[in-house]
Amino acid sequence: MGLLRGVARTAVVAGTATAVSGRVQRRQQARWSSQEQQAQQEAYAQQQYAQPAYDAPMPQADPDTERLEQLKSLGELKAQGVLTDAEFEAQKAKILAG
Incomplete structure (x- = not known):
């Protein structure tokens, strides 16, 4: 019985560790994904801000x-x-x- 109890305990600990590791990995991926999306949005906004408006005529100097x-x-x-x-x-x- 002692051997069976040790094997069962090891299986529970390993299963718990796997579940926790998976949860942490999913959280990190979600965080990295949102940070990447935010960085892409900021880069797009900066690119739009930096581009000159070619539609508007340049003011002529008097x-x-x-x-x-x-x-x-x-x-x-x-x-x-x-x-x-x-x-x-x-x-x-x-x-x-x-």
Whole structure:
């Protein structure tokens, strides 16, 4: 009877260990699967965010605004002493000529 009891106890312990191991494995697989799905969704969202919208036309720079910006930076260069009066006038005439 002692031998039969030992074999039965071993079978119960082994069966319990197998059941617990299977349960842990299923939980891990479910967790990894949900993490993988979440990572894929985040990657897709980032990809969609990073792609430029080709349907929308690019805004065109206003030539007057562009000239004004060039004149401002030219005036700053003159104020800093980088340009002489003659150089300033020559560049200003170029910008205004178009």
